[in-house]
Amino acid sequence: MAKILIGKYEATIYPEGDGFTGAVSLGFAPDGKRRRLKRKGKTKTQVKDKLIKAVKDLEAGVTASENYTVRDAVNDWLSKGLKGRSEATITKQRILAETHVISKLGKTTLQDLRADHVDEWLDELSSGLATRTLRDVHSVLKRAIRQAQVRDKVVRNVAELVTTPTGKDGRPSKALTRKQAESVLKAAESSELHAYVVISLTTGVRTEEARALRWDHVVAWLPASKTWRPVTEVGFKHKRFAIYVWRADRVGGDTKTRKSRRTLELPVLAAQSLKQHHARQAAHKLTAGGAWQEHNLAFCRSDGTPLDAGSVRRAFRKVTNAAGVGTDWTPRELRHSFVSIMSEQGVPIETIADLVGHAGTSVTEEVYRHQLKPVITKGAHTMNIIFGGKPSR
Known part of the structure; x- marks a missing residue:
């Protein structure tokens, strides 16, 4: 059993079982054990x-076996690594991890994982997953290895050396035409979701922002004092109304970004629907x-508890089915429809970006590129013209 030097450490290699075992002496632990x-x-x-x-x-500080x-x-x-995230987010990440990462790469030791392995794995997944899902799955692996790096389990994050390939085409978001939007608004009149649909379509708020809207964030304009006051204090006997989009159904209750916090004047149709909804x-x-x-x-359940995204989707499908436009629609496409209708009416992209709470027009152009039309020329005023009611003054 010859002794050899590996770096500054003394090591031995000796026969054991069907092969060999090597041992490096690292000195003694505080308890005196070798x-x-x-x-x-x-x-x-x-x-x-x-x-x-x-x-x-x-020597690099890696501690993983x-x-x-x-x-x-x-x-x-x-x-x-998911502390503070919502239960829905944790569930989604766990499903992606177990279905696509652990099942395919799970047995590979982290120190043996190479960029080529990640490339081959992603290429295999690309034939069955949409590009967005593929990015999410790749992100799971990158974030898992990044955490392992922080805990000195591995030196390099090989997943970050690989570019996510393009996956199969996913279902593209779409927008209602003006005629379809009118049909949906009509069909929604008999639904508990009526005001929700009207607000979403005529203001472009995100569906998680609509679910989080509070009554003290629905405000009326008082000309005498030139202030906006909550309808919970002053009621609905006024001419102009607005909503404070300051919250969202997200962890922490905040909007998606700081720019997303905005105040939107309501078209007459939206204000009327909220007044009726408040009475109901x-x-x-x-x-x-x-x-x-x-x-x-x-917007809440019949016992006052918060709505969840799933129940809103199901109720909305019933509305679109009754409107004769089919059931292949999601509530977030009311926001897409808002952008499309605004663009068709000549509202500038800068104004649309402000209305939907984007930090700049580049985000609007990227996310809603299919809904935007060549534009020239404001929220509540335009919607009043399209869906009836008198323009606010």
Whole structure:
């Protein structure tokens, strides 16, 4: 059992079982026990190479064992790297991780994972996943390895050295035509979702912003004092109304970005629908009695509790089906429709970007490139013209 030097460490390689074992002496632990780093292999050369790599990792501060796998890294990230995220986000990330990352790469040790492995894995997935999903899956691996780097489990993040390929075409978002929008508004009149649909279509708010809208953020203009006051204080007997889009159904309750915080004047149709909705909600409160849970939400369940995205999607499909435009629509496409209708009416892209809460026109152009038309010439005023009502003054 000859002794050799690997870097500054003394090591030995000796026969064991069907192969060889190598051990590097790392001195003594505080409790007096000898510290040794071991690696196994079929040949002495293989073991020596493993010991050299292990010593390099040790000197670089890497603490992971040679058995620490991609599965371990991903599971560690799922348990420690998603703190503060919503339950829905955690569930989504876990499904992506288990379905596409762990099942394909999970058995590979993290230190053996190479950029070529990641490339081949993504190429295989690209035939079955949309580009957006492919990016999300790639992100799971990158973030899991990034966390492993922070914890000294690996030196390089090979997933960040690879470009996400293009996946298969996903379902493109679409927009209602003006005629379809009128049909949807008409069909929504008999739905509990009526005001939700009207607000979403005529102001372009995100669906998570609509779900989080509170009654004290629905405001009326008082000409005498030249101030906006909540309808919870001054009621609906006024001419002009607006909504404070300051919250969203997201972790922390804030809007998507700081620029997304905005105040939007309401078209007459939207203000009327909210007034009617407020009266219906008051009736629901009386019916629910002690079962009512007060959250001050403009849009909620019949007991006052918050709406979830799934229930809104299902109710909206019923509306679009009744409108004769089919069921292949999602609530977020009301926002796309808002952008499209605004663009068709000649509203400048700069104004549209402000209305939908984008930091600049480049985001609007990228996200809504299919809905934007060549433009020349404002929110509530334009919608009043399209869907009836008198322009605000």
